[in-house]
Amino acid sequence: MDGYNDNINQQQIDKLKEIFPEVVTEGKIDWQKLQATLGEAVDLGERYGLGWKGKSDVFATIQEKTVQTLHPDRANSVDWDTTGNMFIEGDNLATLKILHKAYYGKVKMIYIDPPYNTGNDFIYNDNFKQTRRSYEAEAGITDDEGNVVRDDGLRTNTGGHKHSNWLNMMYPRLFLARNLLRQDGVIFVSIDDNEVHNLRLMMNEIFGEENFVAQIVWERAYAPVNLKHYFSESHDYVVCFARNIDRLGKLSLKRNEEADARYKNPDNDPRGPYKADNFSVGPANPKNIYEIITPSGRRVLPPSGYSWRFSEEKTHELIADNRVWFGKDGNNVPAYKRFLSEVKDGVTPMTVWKYTDVGHSQDATKEVKDLFNGVAYFDYPKPVKLIKQLASLCTNDNDIILDFFSGSGTTAHAVAELNAEDGGNRRWICVQLPELTDEKSEAYKSGYRTIADIARERIRRVGAKIRADQADKLASRNAPLDLGFRAYRVDDSNFKQWNELVSEPEEIRQQALANLDPLEEGATDDDLLTELLLKRGISPLAKVEQYDDFCFISSEKLAICLAHSMTEELFAAILATKPSSIIILDRAFGDDINLKVNLLLQAERQGVEVEVV
Numbered sequence: 001m002d003g004y005n006d007n008i009n010q011q012q013i014d015k016l017k018e019i020f021p022e023v024v025t026e027g028k029i030d031w032q033k034l035q036a037t038l039g040e041a042v043d044l045g046e047r048y049g050l051g052w053k054g055k056s057d058v059f060a061t062i063q064e065k066t067v068q069t070l071h072p073d074r075a076n077s078v079d080w081d082t083t084g085n086m087f088i089e090g091d092n093l094a095t096l097k098i099l100h101k102a103y104y105g106k107v108k109m110i111y112i113d114p115p116y117n118t119g120n121d122f123i124y125n126d127n128f129k130q131t132r133r134s135y136e137a138e139a140g141i142t143d144d145e146g147n148v149v150r151d152d153g154l155r156t157n158t159g160g161h162k163h164s165n166w167l168n169m170m171y172p173r174l175f176l177a178r179n180l181l182r183q184d185g186v187i188f189v190s191i192d193d194n195e196v197h198n199l200r201l202m203m204n205e206i207f208g209e210e211n212f213v214a215q216i217v218w219e220r221a222y223a224p225v226n227l228k229h230y231f232s233e234s235h236d237y238v239v240c241f242a243r244n245i246d247r248l249g250k251l252s253l254k255r256n257e258e259a260d261a262r263y264k265n266p267d268n269d270p271r272g273p274y275k276a277d278n279f280s281v282g283p284a285n286p287k288n289i290y291e292i293i294t295p296s297g298r299r300v301l302p303p304s305g306y307s308w309r310f311s312e313e314k315t316h317e318l319i320a321d322n323r324v325w326f327g328k329d330g331n332n333v334p335a336y337k338r339f340l341s342e343v344k345d346g347v348t349p350m351t352v353w354k355y356t357d358v359g360h361s362q363d364a365t366k367e368v369k370d371l372f373n374g375v376a377y378f379d380y381p382k383p384v385k386l387i388k389q390l391a392s393l394c395t396n397d398n399d400i401i402l403d404f405f406s407g408s409g410t411t412a413h414a415v416a417e418l419n420a421e422d423g424g425n426r427r428w429i430c431v432q433l434p435e436l437t438d439e440k441s442e443a444y445k446s447g448y449r450t451i452a453d454i455a456r457e458r459i460r461r462v463g464a465k466i467r468a469d470q471a472d473k474l475a476s477r478n479a480p481l482d483l484g485f486r487a488y489r490v491d492d493s494n495f496k497q498w499n500e501l502v503s504e505p506e507e508i509r510q511q512a513l514a515n516l517d518p519l520e521e522g523a524t525d526d527d528l529l530t531e532l533l534l535k536r537g538i539s540p541l542a543k544v545e546q547y548d549d550f551c552f553i554s555s556e557k558l559a560i561c562l563a564h565s566m567t568e569e570l571f572a573a574i575l576a577t578k579p580s581s582i583i584i585l586d587r588a589f590g591d592d593i594n595l596k597v598n599l600l601l602q603a604e605r606q607g608v609e610v611e612v613v
Contacts, residue, residue: 090490
């Protein structure tokens with residue numbers, strides 16, 4: 001095991017190899033051959049697109065490999081052994097790379113609420129030449145213990161590079177996020193007027209302009225702010241792109257009482273309530289312009305520029321079937337009866353979402369305050385109803401929902417409520433930077449040192465509230481409602497890394513001796529198991545069968561033995577589970593080379609791959 005997470009650059013090259021094997025020479029892409037192969041499809045001239053200072057470095061950071069991993073945090077978790085949810089504390093760029101192999105093409109929906117780049121909300125500073133740890137220490141982003149601190153000079157994002165800095169931060173995260181989406185997956189991004197124009201162009205480039213779905217206008221405020229000099233902004237946007245719009249299913253909102261109330265039955269039709277739809281459509285089709293005679297004898301033509309919805313023959317059939325409504329007195333223009341009993345696909349969403357339907361900013365603040373006994377611990381969260389509506393558009397059953405700008409944990413809150421309401425078992429992954437709370441804030445005074453602390457506590461309280469408020473309903477579910485989560489934090493690998501900068505012979509010798517035992521001091525079995533699974537492309541939430549001295553992941557036919565001492569009896573027990581591959585610690589063999597060779601030969605004879613780490 002080389003210790004690195006997914007090599008994203010190599011994956012891209014491998015895809016090109018599959019499509020154009022003739023352009024690969026000695027493992028590298030021959031640009032001239034590729035250009036010749038594509039012919040006129042290659043455009044090297046001026047073209048429409050988005051460019052900014054530092055864009056070339058963005059691709060370097062996407063390709064930059066990482067050895068970081070997730071470390072389990074059982075103490076901050078809820079229902080560790082049974083939950084399918086994850087809360088990850090750490091940098092979201094590193095997290096996306098860590099999850100890349102295990103969750104590639106598996107996420108149904110992504111929702112993010114990134115910094116709007118308003119001048120005081122931008123704390124993500126990626127540097128592509130230094131290691132993240134050295135850059136953060138040098139720039140003062142972290143304290144001596146590695147905690148993210150508020151630094152006004154870094155948080156304030158003003159000046160000529162304001163938009164470039166934001167784009168440099170967002171591009172690699174969106175690029176990696178796209179890879180995690182299923183082919184029928186969808187991403188929603190909250191944004192305001194500061195960066196919506198750049199966001200659209202950037203997402204056109206990453207997702208493809210053809211995969212743009214909608215730009216929703218969310219009415220986040222209901223009253224003007226008179227202190228504003230020009231306009232009082234009352235809206236934000238939610239930009240929506242599909243991974244592959246041809247694979248994206250129909251987006252529809254579930255019907256509610258208000259929608260059903262629009263269906264009436266003024267003539268007591270035995271088929272039940274209906275809605276009277278327009279019988280005329282535009283633009284006009286000359287074949288469908290004819291007179292319709294109402295029951296009162298009135299002769300009616302479609303309005304100018306319109307024609308009737310159906311042919312004359314079809315209209316007569318509908319009238320005979322009482323499918324056309326002419327009003328109580330039989331003298332109105334015709335209307336088509338659309339019965340409630342025939343409406344199965346829900347309601348097609350519109351692109352303007354009123355605060356009366358999905359909540360507003362003050363609703364969102366109150367939701368958090370109510371959970372924390374009336375204290376405001378978090379500024380500007382999103383309403384739970386907004387995220388629930390987004391999730392209800394496109395997810396169900398066991399779909400995975402990812403939010404890598406988690407903030408106060410609204411997405412986890414929304415998914416829990418939605419599952420409780422409709423019986424779903426959606427799973428969520430939330431990622432939050434461990435940004436420190438202000439020492440003068442109520443959150444800090446209450447013991448919440450980071451935004452991640454607030455989010456985890458919010459999710460715990462949401463779970464307790466749902467259990468208390470909906471006990472009877474939850475008891476009747478076919479399967480228990482998952483209100484727990486596994487907590488993880490992003491940190492360095494549990495395996496020692498070779499320092500390639502060392503060149504002196506004695507230094508090399510000392511490093512080789514130190515690496516005879518490749519494990520970092522203090523690495524626990526939980527830490528090692530999580531890292532080994534992730535770097536094999538397996539979710540740390542995979543079902544693990546525990547044996548006395550090893551574990552078995554049946555879905556992967558993988559056995560992992562973290563015992564510090566290996567015997568022939570233990571190895572025989574591992575082989576008895578019929579794995580296709582086994583991972584064993586090198587330290588388990590001690591100095592017994594013969595035992596190691598014999599056991600590896602046994603595995604080879606049975607066609608089992610053994611990896612010693």
